[in-house]
Amino acid sequence: MASGTLQASPWMATDRTHVEAVLLATSLFLLLATASAIALVQPVGPDRPTELALVDDQGTAAGYPTELAVGEEGRTVVQITNNVDESRRYTVVTTLDGRTVSSGTVTVDAGSQRRFPVSITPEGPPGRQRFLVRLWTGDETTGQPDLSVRIWVNVTESSD
Structure with missing residues (x-):
């Protein structure tokens, strides 16, 4: 009978790391896209007419x-x-x-x-x-x- 320790599969750590990397990349992309959109719609020149x-x-x-x-x-x-x-x-x-x-x-x-x-x-x-x-x-x-x-x-x- 096996001892009471559980060994994690190396695939679980890789899957989790992969998911975190995808989430991070997606978040960065959305942040850059939002910042670019804001920069494009901001009026150039003084704030007031x-x-x-x-x-x-x-x-x-x-x-x-x-x-x-x-x-x-x-x-x-x-x-x-x-x-x-x-x-x-x-x-x-x-x-x-x-x-x-x-x-x-x-x-x-x-x-x-x-x-x-x-x-x-x-x-x-x-x-x-x-x-x-x-x-x-x-x-x-x-x-x-x-x-x-x-x-x-x-x-x-x-x-x-």
Whole structure:
């Protein structure tokens, strides 16, 4: 009578290794196919058809006022970038603490950007005030804006 040990067939190990290798190869193929498909359908270029930013005179996202006294004038530059293949007209409204600072329309050519300065003069009271730039495509300003940018301005008492 044979002892109580069981010997595995060399074919079982080979079959298992073969199955694992096939599964691994199939998984790698599917991973590469999925990655290639994603790369092919991703749009080339910017993620958004329109971009809105507050910048300095050189186009860098910096230099906007964060500390102003009541009655002191601060300045920033609004930059609109149109990434589509046609000119677009935009309406821009800027507010400081809910008070309209400026509003108007601007047309940006296809694939171009426009910059324009905006002055900010807090009327009071001292405290943290929100400067908000809202942008709508077209002439309407109803409903939610297409894009918006905000900064917080710390307003202090005037030294006068």
